[in-house]
Amino acid sequence: KQEVTQIPAALSVPEGENLVLNCSFTDSAIYNLQWFRQDPGKGLTSLLLIQSSQREQTSGRLNASLDKSSGRSTLYIAASQPGDSATYLCAVQTGANNLFFGTGTRLTVIP
Amino acid sequence: GAGVSQTPSNKVTEKGKYVELRCDPISGHTALYWYRQSLGQGPEFLIYFQGTGAADDSGLPNDRFFAVRPEGSVSTLKIQRTERGDSAVYLCASSLSQENEQFFGPGTRLTVL
Numbered sequence: 001k002q003e004v005t006q007i008p009a010a011l012s013v014p015e016g017e018n019l020v021l022n023c024s025f026t027d028s029a030i031y032n033l034q035w036f037r038q039d040p041g042k043g044l045t046s047l048l049l050i051q052s053s054q055r056e057q058t059s060g061r062l063n064a065s066l067d068k069s070s071g072r073s074t075l076y077i078a079a080s081q082p083g084d085s086a087t088y089l090c091a092v093q094t095g096a097n098n099l100f101f102g103t104g105t106r107l108t109v110i111p
Numbered sequence: 112g113a114g115v116s117q118t119p120s121n122k123v124t125e126k127g128k129y130v131e132l133r134c135d136p137i138s139g140h141t142a143l144y145w146y147r148q149s150l151g152q153g154p155e156f157l158i159y160f161q162g163t164g165a166a167d168d169s170g171l172p173n174d175r176f177f178a179v180r181p182e183g184s185v186s187t188l189k190i191q192r193t194e195r196g197d198s199a200v201y202l203c204a205s206s207l208s209q210e211n212e213q214f215f216g217p218g219t220r221l222t223v224l
Contacts, residue, residue, distance in 0.1 A: 024172075032210065041220075043215045044215040045215075049212045097167060097209045098146075098167065099146075099165065101154050103151070
Protein backbone atom coordinates (compact mmCIF):
# COMPACT_ATOMS: atom_id res chain seq x y z
CA LYS A 1 0.00 0.00 0.00
CA GLN A 2 1.20 3.47 -0.87
CA GLU A 3 2.44 5.47 2.13
CA VAL A 4 3.01 9.21 2.02
CA THR A 5 5.13 11.03 4.58
CA GLN A 6 5.50 14.76 5.07
CA ILE A 7 8.19 16.50 7.04
CA PRO A 8 8.29 18.62 9.01
CA ALA A 9 4.92 18.18 10.72
CA ALA A 10 4.95 21.84 11.70
CA LEU A 11 7.00 24.82 10.63
CA SER A 12 7.12 28.40 11.87
CA VAL A 13 8.96 31.06 9.86
CA PRO A 14 9.19 34.86 9.85
CA GLU A 15 7.45 36.73 7.06
CA GLY A 16 9.51 37.07 3.89
CA GLU A 17 11.46 33.87 4.31
CA ASN A 18 11.68 31.25 1.56
CA LEU A 19 10.79 27.74 2.68
CA VAL A 20 10.62 24.14 1.51
CA LEU A 21 8.10 21.48 2.46
CA ASN A 22 8.97 17.85 1.86
CA CYS A 23 6.91 14.88 0.77
CA SER A 24 8.00 11.29 0.21
CA PHE A 25 6.08 8.27 -1.05
CA THR A 26 6.89 4.57 -1.03
CA ASP A 27 5.55 3.38 -4.39
CA SER A 28 6.93 5.25 -7.41
CA ALA A 29 4.20 3.93 -9.75
CA ILE A 30 2.09 7.07 -9.59
CA TYR A 31 -0.01 8.94 -12.14
CA ASN A 32 0.41 12.33 -10.56
CA LEU A 33 1.11 14.21 -7.36
CA GLN A 34 -0.94 17.10 -5.99
CA TRP A 35 -0.19 19.69 -3.35
CA PHE A 36 -3.15 21.08 -1.43
CA ARG A 37 -3.69 23.81 1.09
CA GLN A 38 -6.16 23.39 3.96
CA ASP A 39 -7.22 26.22 6.23
CA PRO A 40 -8.61 25.35 9.68
CA GLY A 41 -12.11 23.91 9.45
CA LYS A 42 -12.12 24.18 5.66
CA GLY A 43 -11.85 21.89 2.67
CA LEU A 44 -8.83 21.40 0.46
CA THR A 45 -7.66 23.88 -2.15
CA SER A 46 -5.57 22.45 -4.97
CA LEU A 47 -2.31 24.32 -5.42
CA LEU A 48 -0.31 22.39 -7.99
CA LEU A 49 -0.64 19.13 -9.92
CA ILE A 50 2.44 17.42 -11.32
CA GLN A 51 1.92 14.61 -13.81
CA SER A 52 4.25 11.62 -13.48
CA SER A 53 6.08 12.62 -16.67
CA GLN A 54 6.79 16.14 -15.37
CA ARG A 55 9.59 17.35 -13.12
CA GLU A 56 8.06 20.52 -11.75
CA GLN A 57 5.17 22.96 -11.80
CA THR A 58 5.05 26.63 -10.87
CA SER A 59 2.24 28.92 -9.84
CA GLY A 60 3.09 32.39 -8.61
CA ARG A 61 5.31 32.10 -5.54
CA LEU A 62 4.89 28.33 -5.44
CA ASN A 63 7.10 25.77 -7.13
CA ALA A 64 6.66 22.03 -6.77
CA SER A 65 9.17 19.46 -7.94
CA LEU A 66 8.81 15.73 -8.45
CA ASP A 67 11.49 13.04 -8.46
CA LYS A 68 9.41 9.95 -9.11
CA SER A 69 12.27 7.48 -9.06
CA SER A 70 13.32 8.48 -5.56
CA GLY A 71 9.75 8.95 -4.34
CA ARG A 72 10.13 12.60 -3.38
CA SER A 73 8.46 15.93 -3.96
CA THR A 74 9.14 19.38 -2.58
CA LEU A 75 6.96 22.46 -2.38
CA TYR A 76 8.94 25.68 -2.42
CA ILE A 77 7.24 28.86 -1.20
CA ALA A 78 9.04 32.09 -1.98
CA ALA A 79 8.78 35.27 0.08
CA SER A 80 6.31 33.81 2.58
CA GLN A 81 3.37 35.90 3.81
CA PRO A 82 1.13 35.58 6.87
CA GLY A 83 -1.69 34.59 4.51
CA ASP A 84 0.28 31.49 3.60
CA SER A 85 -0.34 30.11 7.10
CA ALA A 86 -2.26 26.84 6.65
CA THR A 87 -1.73 23.09 6.52
CA TYR A 88 -0.14 21.86 3.30
CA LEU A 89 -1.00 18.36 2.17
CA CYS A 90 0.75 16.24 -0.41
CA ALA A 91 -1.16 13.47 -2.20
CA VAL A 92 -0.26 10.92 -4.87
CA GLN A 93 -2.62 9.25 -7.30
CA THR A 94 -1.90 5.64 -8.19
CA GLY A 95 -3.48 3.16 -10.56
CA ALA A 96 -6.23 2.73 -7.97
CA ASN A 97 -7.43 6.20 -8.96
CA ASN A 98 -7.83 7.53 -5.45
CA LEU A 99 -5.41 9.88 -3.74
CA PHE A 100 -3.11 8.80 -0.92
CA PHE A 101 -2.45 11.72 1.43
CA GLY A 102 0.29 12.59 3.85
CA THR A 103 -0.58 13.97 7.28
CA GLY A 104 0.42 17.47 6.25
CA THR A 105 2.77 20.23 7.34
CA ARG A 106 1.25 22.98 9.46
CA LEU A 107 2.86 26.25 8.40
CA THR A 108 2.79 29.44 10.44
CA VAL A 109 4.21 32.62 8.94
CA ILE A 110 4.89 35.20 11.64
CA PRO A 111 4.34 38.85 10.69
CA GLY B 112 -18.07 28.76 -11.78
CA ALA B 113 -19.57 26.67 -9.01
CA GLY B 114 -17.26 24.32 -7.20
CA VAL B 115 -18.03 21.13 -5.34
CA SER B 116 -20.69 21.65 -2.70
CA GLN B 117 -21.56 19.48 0.27
CA THR B 118 -24.53 19.50 2.60
CA PRO B 119 -24.96 19.73 5.48
CA SER B 120 -21.81 21.53 6.57
CA ASN B 121 -22.24 20.14 10.07
CA LYS B 122 -24.21 17.15 11.33
CA VAL B 123 -24.61 16.10 14.94
CA THR B 124 -26.30 12.81 15.58
CA GLU B 125 -26.68 10.21 18.29
CA LYS B 126 -25.03 6.82 18.34
CA GLY B 127 -27.09 4.30 16.43
CA LYS B 128 -28.81 6.80 14.13
CA TYR B 129 -28.75 6.86 10.32
CA VAL B 130 -27.23 9.80 8.42
CA GLU B 131 -26.98 10.89 4.82
CA LEU B 132 -24.34 13.25 3.48
CA ARG B 133 -24.76 14.88 0.08
CA CYS B 134 -22.22 15.93 -2.54
CA ASP B 135 -22.84 18.05 -5.64
CA PRO B 136 -19.82 17.75 -7.96
CA ILE B 137 -18.66 20.25 -10.52
CA SER B 138 -20.92 20.04 -13.57
CA GLY B 139 -19.51 17.70 -16.21
CA HIS B 140 -17.15 15.87 -13.87
CA THR B 141 -17.62 12.15 -14.33
CA ALA B 142 -15.36 11.04 -11.48
CA LEU B 143 -16.48 11.51 -7.88
CA TYR B 144 -14.63 10.55 -4.70
CA TRP B 145 -15.48 10.37 -1.01
CA TYR B 146 -12.77 10.73 1.63
CA ARG B 147 -12.82 10.84 5.44
CA GLN B 148 -10.50 13.04 7.47
CA SER B 149 -9.93 12.56 11.18
CA LEU B 150 -8.40 15.27 13.32
CA GLY B 151 -4.73 15.81 12.60
CA GLN B 152 -4.69 13.31 9.74
CA GLY B 153 -4.76 13.49 5.98
CA PRO B 154 -7.93 12.44 4.16
CA GLU B 155 -8.43 8.71 3.63
CA PHE B 156 -10.14 7.31 0.56
CA LEU B 157 -13.58 5.75 0.94
CA ILE B 158 -15.14 5.24 -2.50
CA TYR B 159 -14.77 6.31 -6.13
CA PHE B 160 -17.51 6.63 -8.75
CA GLN B 161 -17.01 6.77 -12.49
CA GLY B 162 -20.38 7.88 -13.78
CA THR B 163 -23.15 6.08 -11.91
CA GLY B 164 -21.17 3.05 -10.85
CA ALA B 165 -18.90 2.59 -7.86
CA ALA B 166 -15.62 1.74 -9.57
CA ASP B 167 -13.75 1.25 -6.30
CA ASP B 168 -15.32 0.93 -2.84
CA SER B 169 -12.31 -0.65 -1.19
CA GLY B 170 -11.96 2.20 1.30
CA LEU B 171 -15.36 1.79 2.94
CA PRO B 172 -14.58 0.66 6.51
CA ASN B 173 -17.51 -1.75 6.88
CA ASP B 174 -21.00 -2.55 5.61
CA ARG B 175 -22.58 0.28 7.61
CA PHE B 176 -21.24 2.64 4.95
CA PHE B 177 -22.83 2.87 1.52
CA ALA B 178 -22.82 5.47 -1.25
CA VAL B 179 -24.88 6.03 -4.37
CA ARG B 180 -24.75 8.22 -7.45
CA PRO B 181 -27.91 7.24 -9.33
CA GLU B 182 -27.79 9.79 -12.14
CA GLY B 183 -24.05 10.24 -12.43
CA SER B 184 -24.04 13.64 -10.76
CA VAL B 185 -25.10 14.10 -7.12
CA SER B 186 -23.85 11.49 -4.68
CA THR B 187 -25.08 10.52 -1.22
CA LEU B 188 -22.95 8.83 1.42
CA LYS B 189 -25.11 6.84 3.82
CA ILE B 190 -24.03 5.66 7.26
CA GLN B 191 -26.20 3.25 9.23
CA ARG B 192 -26.09 2.67 12.98
CA THR B 193 -23.55 5.42 13.50
CA GLU B 194 -20.80 4.94 16.06
CA ARG B 195 -18.70 7.53 17.89
CA GLY B 196 -15.69 6.44 15.84
CA ASP B 197 -17.47 7.64 12.69
CA SER B 198 -16.99 11.24 13.84
CA ALA B 199 -14.82 12.96 11.23
CA VAL B 200 -14.95 15.39 8.33
CA TYR B 201 -16.30 13.72 5.21
CA LEU B 202 -14.88 15.25 2.04
CA CYS B 203 -16.13 14.89 -1.50
CA ALA B 204 -14.04 15.56 -4.61
CA SER B 205 -14.70 15.47 -8.33
CA SER B 206 -12.58 15.46 -11.48
CA LEU B 207 -13.16 15.49 -15.22
CA SER B 208 -12.10 11.88 -15.34
CA GLN B 209 -9.72 9.61 -13.50
CA GLU B 210 -6.11 10.84 -13.40
CA ASN B 211 -7.22 14.49 -13.63
CA GLU B 212 -6.90 17.08 -10.89
CA GLN B 213 -9.36 16.52 -8.07
CA PHE B 214 -11.36 19.44 -6.70
CA PHE B 215 -12.63 19.19 -3.16
CA GLY B 216 -15.75 20.43 -1.45
CA PRO B 217 -15.76 22.13 1.98
CA GLY B 218 -16.67 18.89 3.74
CA THR B 219 -19.34 17.77 6.21
CA ARG B 220 -18.27 17.63 9.83
CA LEU B 221 -20.05 14.64 11.39
CA THR B 222 -20.21 14.34 15.15
CA VAL B 223 -21.68 11.22 16.71
CA LEU B 224 -22.56 11.68 20.38
